[in-house]
Amino acid sequence: MAGSNLPSEPPRSGAPLWLLAEVTYRCPLHCVYCSNPLDFAKVEDELSTADWKRVLREARALGAVQLGFSGGEPLMRDDLADLVAEADGLGFYTNLITSGAGLNEARIDELKTAGLDHIQLSFQDSTKEVNDFLSSTRTFDLKVKVAKLVKQHGYPMVLNVVLSRLNIDHVDKIIEMAVALDADFLELANTQYYGWAYLNREHLLPSRTQIERAERVTNGYRAKLGGRMKMFFVVPDYYADRPKPCMNGWGSVFLNIAPDGLALPCQAARMLPGLAFPNVREASVREIWFDSPAFNAYRGEAWMREPCRSCPERSKDFGGCRCQAYLLTGEAANADPVCALSPRHRVVEALVERAQTADLVPTRPLVFRERKASRSPTPA
Amino acid sequence: MAEITLETLPALRSLYRLQWEEAQQAWVLLYPEGMVRLNVPAAEILKRCDGTTRVAALVRDLEHAFGASGLEGDVHEFLREAANHGWIELAQ
Numbered sequence: 001m002a003g004s005n006l007p008s009e010p011p012r013s014g015a016p017l018w019l020l021a022e023v024t025y026r027c028p029l030h031c032v033y034c035s036n037p038l039d040f041a042k043v044e045d046e047l048s049t050a051d052w053k054r055v056l057r058e059a060r061a062l063g064a065v066q067l068g069f070s071g072g073e074p075l076m077r078d079d080l081a082d083l084v085a086e087a088d089g090l091g092f093y094t095n096l097i098t099s100g101a102g103l104n105e106a107r108i109d110e111l112k113t114a115g116l117d118h119i120q121l122s123f124q125d126s127t128k129e130v131n132d133f134l135s136s137t138r139t140f141d142l143k144v145k146v147a148k149l150v151k152q153h154g155y156p157m158v159l160n161v162v163l164s165r166l167n168i169d170h171v172d173k174i175i176e177m178a179v180a181l182d183a184d185f186l187e188l189a190n191t192q193y194y195g196w197a198y199l200n201r202e203h204l205l206p207s208r209t210q211i212e213r214a215e216r217v218t219n220g221y222r223a224k225l226g227g228r229m230k231m232f233f234v235v236p237d238y239y240a241d242r243p244k245p246c247m248n249g250w251g252s253v254f255l256n257i258a259p260d261g262l263a264l265p266c267q268a269a270r271m272l273p274g275l276a277f278p279n280v281r282e283a284s285v286r287e288i289w290f291d292s293p294a295f296n297a298y299r300g301e302a303w304m305r306e307p308c309r310s311c312p313e314r315s316k317d318f319g320g321c322r323c324q325a326y327l328l329t330g331e332a333a334n335a336d337p338v339c340a341l342s343p344r345h346r347v348v349e350a351l352v353e354r355a356q357t358a359d360l361v362p363t364r365p366l367v368f369r370e371r372k373a374s375r376s377p378t379p380a
Numbered sequence: 381m382a383e384i385t386l387e388t389l390p391a392l393r394s395l396y397r398l399q400w401e402e403a404q405q406a407w408v409l410l411y412p413e414g415m416v417r418l419n420v421p422a423a424e425i426l427k428r429c430d431g432t433t434r435v436a437a438l439v440r441d442l443e444h445a446f447g448a449s450g451l452e453g454d455v456h457e458f459l460r461e462a463a464n465h466g467w468i469e470l471a472q
Contacts, residue, residue, distance in 0.1 A: 015404070063401065063402075063403025063404060065408065066414070066415055068413070093410040093411075117397070118412040154394075156394075184395060227466055230466070
């Protein structure tokens with residue numbers, strides 16, 4: 001999801017306007033940058049249809065209005081159309097975030113009847129070779145077919161391509177593919193380093209030259225295409241000198257429900273130690289959102305340390321991303337070290353410096369998102 | 381960008397959905413993975429962008445609804461902005 005699309009002025013009541021329903025971690029693809037937790041295979045006890053419907057009702061009553069069905073591959077759930085129909089009846093704007101695997105004519109008809117509003121389809125690249133390599137599947141041709149189905153059925157279509165060192169040089173071809181498929185929006189989202197992407201960072205982090213070229217090319221197409229297809233280009237955090245306002249602030253507008261019912265302030269937070277995330281099986285969405293210690297842990301500014309605590313930009317970026325702070329400094333309450341003002345910024349600089357090596361030889365092999373790798377205690 | 385005249389027929393693009401949100405006490409414009417919260421005048425104009433109401437009638441209707449006059453300039457300005465955002469299509 002493009003962070004720039006998040007509502008800029010959350011109401012005073014602080015409702016969870018954005019609900020991301022990760023209905024399953026099951027997925028036929030094995031993308032090397034997957035943002036699912038490394039130990040996703042441990043999660044087998046998925047919420048029931050009735051559980052999900054209750055979550056949708058409770059979240060909607062609090063003011064949630066944008067709803068993403070995500071995963072994993074959400075189409076792996078047989079009850080997806082049933083959940084979409086419930087959400088549509090409640091007045092949600094419903095987004096399906098899919099790899100395309102499992103989306104045939106019958107399924108897309110069923111979803112249309114249920115009231116699905118929009119489909120976001122991922123491609124791993126504009127070439128069959130790289131698409132199929134990065135996902136470790138033969139899915140490129142299928143995705144092209146699905147894109148045509150999506151448009152034939154009158155859906156708005158967002159194409160999402162996660163960029164990395166391995167495909168970013170194809171950005172011109174990726175844009176041309178999106179135009180040819182008649183996408184309404186194209187998200188060129190550079191990989192952010194959580195989950196499997198963190199594990200594979202050496203392979204995935206592009207060089208500065210690559211990023212600058214890709215941005216230049218994208219801007220060139222923006223000028224050429226005019227308003228025909230909107231494009232979002234998301235720069236990797238590691239190349240920014242100020243952190244992103246992650247999730248518009250912890251527990252501010254975004255609520256993620258994991259397949260097993262765990263309620264999280266973002267997709268990556270599951271791995272943060274020391275926080276007891278509540279489960280929708282044990283508490284209402286209202287209790288979780290307003291009262292749980294986990295959702296209040298980094299809300300507002302009281303938790304901040306220096307340099308954030310006295311920083312004039314703290315109300316703009318909220319100290320950045322708690323997960324990134326934890327992964328790179330060992331403590332979630334530290335400033336996000338992508339910030340040049342962080343005393344630990346050197347960690348990020350070192351990673352970026354290494355990515356400038358032309359013939360970089362990673363120190364360990366690329367790990368695909370697979371059950372077997374997920375079950376071993378250290379997937380690397 | 382097409383010029384906006386009194387004869388123009390503005391229509392909300394099918395990508396967008398206009399909806400009253402009780403929790404926010406506001407009209408919002410919903411689109412793929414995004415939302416814009418609208419102020420009252422913006423919502424009142426967009427509600428009337430139905431593809432069959434010409435700008436002249438839209439202005440008259442608004443002036444009548446709000447007991448105001450001289451809204452034409454404001455309506456033109458907002459429609460231009462809405463078209464720039466891609467929220468509406470303009471037919472003649």
